[in-house]
Amino acid sequence: MIAPGSALQEDIVTADLTTLAGIEAPTGLLIGGQWSTGRAGTLPVINPATEDALTEVADASPEDAIDAVGAAAQALPAWAATPPRERGEILRRAFELMKQRSEQIARLMVLENGKALKDARSEALYSAEFFRWYAEEAVRIDGSLTIAPSGANRIMAIRQPVGVSVLITPWNFPAAMATRKIGPALAAGCTVILKPAKETPLTALAVASILAEAGVPDGVVNVLTTNKAGPLTQAMLADPRVRKLSFTGSTEVGRLLLKQAAETVTNCSMELGGNAPFLVFDDADLDAAVDGAMVAKMRNGGEACTAANRFYVHERVADEFAAKLTARMAALRVGPGLDDGTDLGPLVNSDTRSKVASLVETATQDGAAVLTGGHAPDRLGYFYQPTVLDRVPAGAGILAEEIFGPVAPIVRFASQDEAITLANDTEYGLVSYLYSQDLRRCLQVAEALEAGMIGVNRGVVSDPAAPFGGVKQSGLGREGAHEGLVEFTETKYIAVDW
Numbered sequence: 001m002i003a004p005g006s007a008l009q010e011d012i013v014t015a016d017l018t019t020l021a022g023i024e025a026p027t028g029l030l031i032g033g034q035w036s037t038g039r040a041g042t043l044p045v046i047n048p049a050t051e052d053a054l055t056e057v058a059d060a061s062p063e064d065a066i067d068a069v070g071a072a073a074q075a076l077p078a079w080a081a082t083p084p085r086e087r088g089e090i091l092r093r094a095f096e097l098m099k100q101r102s103e104q105i106a107r108l109m110v111l112e113n114g115k116a117l118k119d120a121r122s123e124a125l126y127s128a129e130f131f132r133w134y135a136e137e138a139v140r141i142d143g144s145l146t147i148a149p150s151g152a153n154r155i156m157a158i159r160q161p162v163g164v165s166v167l168i169t170p171w172n173f174p175a176a177m178a179t180r181k182i183g184p185a186l187a188a189g190c191t192v193i194l195k196p197a198k199e200t201p202l203t204a205l206a207v208a209s210i211l212a213e214a215g216v217p218d219g220v221v222n223v224l225t226t227n228k229a230g231p232l233t234q235a236m237l238a239d240p241r242v243r244k245l246s247f248t249g250s251t252e253v254g255r256l257l258l259k260q261a262a263e264t265v266t267n268c269s270m271e272l273g274g275n276a277p278f279l280v281f282d283d284a285d286l287d288a289a290v291d292g293a294m295v296a297k298m299r300n301g302g303e304a305c306t307a308a309n310r311f312y313v314h315e316r317v318a319d320e321f322a323a324k325l326t327a328r329m330a331a332l333r334v335g336p337g338l339d340d341g342t343d344l345g346p347l348v349n350s351d352t353r354s355k356v357a358s359l360v361e362t363a364t365q366d367g368a369a370v371l372t373g374g375h376a377p378d379r380l381g382y383f384y385q386p387t388v389l390d391r392v393p394a395g396a397g398i399l400a401e402e403i404f405g406p407v408a409p410i411v412r413f414a415s416q417d418e419a420i421t422l423a424n425d426t427e428y429g430l431v432s433y434l435y436s437q438d439l440r441r442c443l444q445v446a447e448a449l450e451a452g453m454i455g456v457n458r459g460v461v462s463d464p465a466a467p468f469g470g471v472k473q474s475g476l477g478r479e480g481a482h483e484g485l486v487e488f489t490e491t492k493y494i495a496v497d498w
């Protein structure tokens with residue numbers, strides 16, 4: 001393994017990365033343990049708070065991708081045969097290193113993603129936890145042995161690594177979405193090719209260099225940064241050596257990749273978009289509901305698949321809830337993520353901001369009332385004001401689409417049945433939140449909501465020890481928990497007659 005910043009990558013390093021965030025983030029491709037240039041040149045990494053380029057990273061071509069598949073395939077037999085304890089100990093060292101460097105990783109994420117430093121700090125620690133969790137799970141790959149009903153033989157089932165895995169991650173949680181996939185893949189004995197989003201390549205490369213330092217052998221983790229995700233991924237999915245695709249991103253791209261993976265019948269795990277409802281019943285503790293709403297809506301500035309997208313509030317408490325939420329949203333300090341006291345940084349890019357602005361504009365034209373915000377501030381950077389919309393009409397576009405920004409639309413309901421019907425009226429099913437002090441109601445409603453995860457009197461559900469994932473068009477499979485490890489294994493059944 002070549003150390004980041006060494007002579008081999010000098011030709012592609014265009015900025016002193018140590019001045020970026022106090023971390024030596026490499027800017028090359030990582031293929032077979034070598035840092036290299038991309039055959040397609042370089043691509044710029046933009047700081048969303050200033051709209052300036054921070055640096056450039058290598059731009060991989062489909063040929064680079066096939067090289068990475070070759071490196072991962074070559075490294076697979078030895079890694080799969082490495083004792084689980086040893087794989088776990090390497091992941092444990094990666095956890096320790098991630099924790100030690102969490103401040104630098106957090107600052108790097110702020111620079112390329114825009115999020116506020118406090119969000120980035122919490123993500124840096126959360127992402128490290130996936131390495132700790134899967135360091136512990138590596139030694140818990142189980143199987144089973146049963147007697148066939150006929151009594152004639154034994155049914156033995158073992159789990160084996162699924163094989164070379166392509167991991168595709170979004171820009172919104174650049175560290176956590178990578179470690180949530182790399183951790184279980186490596187624990188299971190798979191080798192990987194990570195393709196991060198073009199907006200946030202530096203964090204992925206920094207994580208890869210930490211894994212190398214922790215002792216991951218050459219070729220086990222490969223990283224391709226690219227401006228041409230489509231052709232590069234298509235080339236990898238057409239290669240029969242690739243046996244797994246683990247994707248986190250939009251439902252639209254997920255559908256496309258499922259079609260491509262069908263050609264080679266490649267095993268897929270899909271963590272896709274969300275449209276989370278947040279239900280507040282008239283028996284809820286309203287202050288707790290507002291605290292939860294602030295987390296569910298504003299964690300990561302609203303750029304989260306788990307972000308509360310639609311607030312359904314009982315008509316008896318809606319005025320009070322709206323007033324309290326508005327006061328909290330209006331008090332948020334908007335600014336560059338690295339500035340002291342910033343609560344909300346910029347959105348990741350100009351397209352994201354335009355989408356948020358257009359959803360708000362249409363909702364207000366349709367009759368929604370703006371309680372605070374409702375516009376982008378007049379300054380450089382992709383900022384948008386924290387916004388609360390009240391009396392949003394049913395059928396408004398903002399209730400059907402992922403907002404992915406700091407906007408809270410409120411809709412009033414009159415009965416529990418109506419709330420459940422409204423909440424389930426979406427193609428998505430990632431997470432739902434509900435607030436009520438009646439435990440019976442909480443559990444009844446939780447069972448009726450069509451979502452893979454439910455936050456009951458709680459505005460956050462993410463936890464490395466919990467099975468994260470969606471139903472309906474929010475995804476297939478689970479990440480985190482033991483389930484996350486199983487996704488990177490195949491079951492082999494051995495019929496034994498002894």
Ligand code: NAD
Nearest residue numbers: 169170171196197229230233249250253271272273274305
């Ligand atoms: P996106 O779908 O545009 O991109 C995700 C990844 O796919 C990126 O790496 C991108 O480069 C790549 N990609 C884009 N087009 C591709 C193509 N044609 N072929 C192959 N790869 C392609 O999503 P995004 O804007 O980066 O992220 C936001 C989305 O991710 C939201 O919908 C959000 O809900 C979702 N998300 C889901 C989860 C989850 O766990 N369910 C977590 C985080 C984000």
